[in-house]
Amino acid sequence: MAEITVRNLHKEFGVGADKIVALDDVNLDISGHVFVSIVGASGCGKSTLLNILSGIETPSHGQVQITEDGRPAAKGYVFQAARLLPWRTVMDNLLFVQKDRSEQTRARCQRYLDMVQLGDKGRKYPGELSGGMQQRVGIARAFSTEPDVLFMDEPFSHLDAITARSLRAELQNMWQETRKTVIFVTHDVGEAVELSNRILVFAKGGHLADDIDMPLPFPRDVADPEVAVAKANVFRTFEQIGALAVS
């Protein structure tokens, strides 16, 4: 079971007059099989938080710990931009992040490519794919490592509505089957309400402004009145915090 502990996390960029506070005293405990969404306005530190959790960046102060049954957890990351190696084929891009290159691993990679409907594109180079296809390769890559903790930074925001919808369903299935921990950044409150059982709302300046539990059962139908009410509530909090941050 994955355990994420964040204590007094503070992150700033630049020095002197250029100093930007990206995260301000964030405290978090996330444990086990949860789907946590992070929402907030542009520039409020969501990507920065994922970068610190995933080990790409180091905090200015504070501690972050991510373990799986006491050992360091395996992480997967779907970035805001696809971040593929342009000089390797799609399949090789998936293999690049695997622990081994065995037949089973290949088969698993192929399965996840099929899942994002790119099963026949394994031999293509990323430059030969559309932006949305590249993003889907990025999603397949993160899934294919079957990580303990999966970070996703607005993974569906560049996709068409239909593809995004089917991938959301896939993501939910995967999350329920594998019982992993997913940390999911999104601009789309509806998406957050549909997928997650916990929503973290960030305000400008990198405050963790609210931490909302979403106990409704899955799968959630957007048309369901209960879901609609939950969504309206999140929106309200979101707006209140937005107003607070501006004043």
Next chain:
Amino acid sequence: MSATDTRRDTGPADTAAPDTVDELPRRRRSHPVVRVLRSSLAGRIAFPIVCLLVWLLAIRIVTSIWPFAVDVLPTPTQVFSFMWDELTGETLAPRNVYETFGISLRRLGIGMAIAMAIGTVIGLGMGLSKRVNAFFNDWVVAILAMPNLAWALFCSLAFGFGDVGPIVTVVLTGIPFVIINVREGVRNAPTDLYDMARAFGVSRADTIRHVLLPSLMPFMFAAARYAFALGWKGLVVAEVFGGEDGAGWTIKFWYDAHRAYGVIGYALLFVVFALLFEKFLFDRLSGYFFRWRPEVNAADVVEQRFDAPGVATATATADSGNGTHATTTGPKPERGAGGDETRRSHDG
């Protein structure tokens, strides 16, 4: 004509004034002769022809002013028959052209390998550390500014006759290009891809092999091209002073023999040789290493985008009866961030 074509043709007619309807296609579809003249092949063929004409004209002008120059300015026939003799192995020089170029090429190869190896290490250091950069920077600029004649003279004094002088000259000529290119390559490193590798816990060795080295490849390649072109020239100069054989020495041999056609003919052979090398080695290698780039010929794309949409439509309509070609000749969609970055910096 297909349905799409018809629609394309009638499209502007609906909106344009009646008398411009006839003009539009005529302006778009250039005359075949014009198209041939505009092609890059015509440009390539025209160049040697122009050179030849200038050469003949120069002989005529110089001999009319100064009749004794007949011996100094060789005619194209003299030069080409000399080149032909050399190529068929008939020569008055101690070695035939193949042996001579073999000797020079071996020196060039050794020199380039050393320049690439040392230059890459220094370039990596300079790209990664400000202090290392500060240490080497002025030296690199100084070496770059030094004429290779100076290296050649110095090396022949220092190392005497033989292989060492020419090889060291090649190394010194080529190394600044390698250093500067590798440094730029490191500075343009795709940090987002390193971060990606880190997030997935990819090992350091794999990251170096699959991220760092491929991202440096375009820069190394540009460096190798420069080092080849300039090292080749430096080598010849060095062989003139410090060689007992090789292409430079042989040019000197013809010079000493007062055979102007020999000097020019040998120099031309040398150019042909370098061009063949460039074409068959570097272009092949580049095609292989950069096969992941969707647009191999960037110049074509630039030309197309400047001429677009006029030319794009013209090619589409001239291309008999397949309207869909218009999409392939028109501007192409943008590509992923990583790819763009490296592509932009290719020949840098």
